[in-house]
Amino acid sequence: MYIYGASGHGKVILDILRLNEICVSGFIDDNSNINTFCDHPVQQNSSVDKLIIAIGDNRVRKFISTKYLDNNFIKLFHPRSIIANDSTINIGSVTMAGAVVNSAVTIGKHVIINSNATVEHDCEIKDFAHISPGSTLCGNVSIGEGTHIGANAVVIPGIKIGKWCRVGAGAVVISDLPDYCTVVGNPARIIKMGNEA
Structure with a gap:
């Protein structure tokens, strides 16, 4: 290994x-x-x-x-992370200490669920995303490929975040986000748009 x-x-x-x-x-x-x-x-x-x-x-x-x-590639789970039996986690992905992945979650390839992050029921996280320490994805959230959710950020239920976005530390996302954007604040607001991965 x-x-x-x-x-x-x-x-x-x-x-x-x-x-x-x-x-x-x-x-x-x-x-x-x-x-x-x-x-x-x-x-x-x-x-x-x-x-x-x-x-x-x-x-x-x-x-x-x-x-x-x-x-x-292997997938890897810290023994002090909690993962629901009916969640799906793909190859190359890792859950860190204190991470919680609840029921009916789908996690793609090479995703990081960092320390003390919470992923609630029915969320979908696409390949190469990173959910930073202490962040919370409430139920039925969709995270696009390559998106980075900053430390202690919160995404409220039902939100869809596009691919290759950056959500700043401590941000509170209360509306859907398009691809390639950077958001900060509470409530989160777009401060930068891009057009490529």
Whole structure:
């Protein structure tokens, strides 16, 4: 088992793997100046059987995922996260300590549900999204591909957020958001629009 990303997020993933009693052979990182990390060897551009991407940047995580086949990736759950039996979590995704994923949630590939985040019933989170620490998605929320929900943000029930959006820390989202927007505040307001991933 390998971890792609020899940085801070890699430390968290390493801890979750250890708690799940999964043996880690080493790290993979594109920085050729890093030879060891957390007492493990670091390789560059290696071919491995099983790995998980430990990089918080959604676009980078998506790019790295294209280097490997889907069956190379595992999904990973911190033993102190709570996941409903009828929720679906896809490959490459991870839940951190204290995360709660409630009933009938669908989570795509390579999604991060960070520490103490809450995902309520019937939510859908598309590939490469990141739900930051302490944030709350109320029931029946839809999060588009690559979207980042900032720390302690709240999305009220039934909201649809487009792809590759950024929701600022502490924002309260009370209306649907289009693709490629950045929002901040309570209530959340758009401060920037983009047009590409």
